[in-house]
Amino acid sequence: MAGMLDYTAGNTVLHRLNPLSKVALALGICVAAFLSDNFGFLLALLVLDVALGFVGGIRKKTLKLLAGLAGICAFLFVLQVLFIRSGTPVFLFATDEGLRTAGLVVLRLIDATMPLALVLALTPLNDLAGALVKRAHLPYKYAFTVTTALKFVPVFTDEMGAIMEAQTARGVEFDTRNPVRKLRLMLPLCAPLLITSVGKTEQAAMAAEVRGFYLRDRTSGVRDYPFRALDVGAFALVAALIALAVVL
Known part of the structure; x- marks a missing residue:
């Protein structure tokens, strides 16, 4: 997965977001993934992660990242099934509780990893540092x-x-x-x-x-990184995802 952290230039909706809004969106997806144990909701988060990559114009990077994570998660899935012996046997050494736990671990890992990597691929690191200094103080x-x-x-x-x-x-x-x-x-x-x-x-x-x-201090940078309507929408999406995770 070499090159995943390299910035990809563009003029998409995600590129125009404030760097802090992108970080908040990624962290919100991570928090929602770990708050919920609903498989439907976790799959929806996975679809959202892939959609964010496609909207950001980094389709190849998104699919490459997903394929790399799938290989790692397959290994983790087998380990979870092997070591969790509680529950009702389903097939050979696999139990229903082992399969359920393994599925949750795999989906949460993918859901939490993808948005953070995508944010780094869509945000210049200099802008991220500037926004952290200017807006997050x-x-x-x-x-x-x-x-x-x-x-x-x-x-x-x-x-x-x-x-x-x-x-x-x-x-x-x-x-x-x-x-x-x-x-x-x-x-x-x-x-x-x-x-x-x-x-x-x-x-x-x-x-x-x-x-x-x-x-260098807060006044050293030239850009101000203001929050716009798109950023408000991103924060609203974060709040909605966390609320849904708690409810489901």
Whole structure:
């Protein structure tokens, strides 16, 4: 799922929302997913997640994210069915309670993960930091820390890929299907990745200090990030989703 956090430019309804409204919408969907144990409602949230991706013009990213989560959730589903033995046996080792719990875990995981990833794909991180400082009154150093951590995720992913390619050129076989063997091959790569990460972090800290990091405050940004009618609609949708989750 490389590249999921990269911003995709556009002029859709979701692109025009205030960054804080997008975050509130994503968090509202997450809260609603964990408040409800109604399968119909959780499936409706899943449809809403996919619809948000399509409306935002990132159809391929949305389907790719959904496919990646489906693979992870299939593994979690089997684990839940194996370890939950309470309830009435349905088929072989599966019980009705195990199937129900596994279904809830899988749907909640997908419903909670997708909107957060989609928000990051539809929001420039600089705008997110600016809105946090201007509207949420978050100190700039904390907003900078959050957005910088998100920026470094794809950087470290690319760095890990480069290290694996270098090791593959030296004869290391990372394409093995044995998960234990693959884990043993990847663990030694943590040391060079850590060393590279520390170097990049120090460079980023020096660059930020040279550009007057400690002098920035709420008045430093040029944009104001006002709330508009679309944002009111987003907050209303959040309230409606949470209310439905509680009722259902």
